[in-house]
């Protein structure tokens with residue numbers, strides 16, 4: 001699941017993938033599961049829909065969902081976006097697109 005050089009650079013040096021990741025249907029598809037910089041909302045909707053199609057029927061969906069919930073992950077895991085996890089009360093690493101609030105100065109500018 002996490003095989004891109006940029007994603008790997010964010011991991012602790014001693015991190016090792018759990019064994020279930022070897023059976024992930026998304027192996028090699030990191031681009032679909034993590035937003036590129038400055039992704040526009042319509043592109044995000046399309047990318048996440050494509051990612052969810054990969055998740056459908058994935059043999060490790062339960063492991064994947066549990067991992068994402070336990071590790072406060074970015075991106076789409078087990079068909080759940082950061083917004084989906086936040087809606088369930090799961091901590092997310094940063095404000096998500098639906099939950100981001102405007103600062104007073106931005107609202108009046």
Ligand code: SF4
Nearest residue numbers: 024026055058064078
């Ligand atoms: S459920 Fe989806 S995100 Fe999780 S391992 Fe499977 S394909 Fe990847």
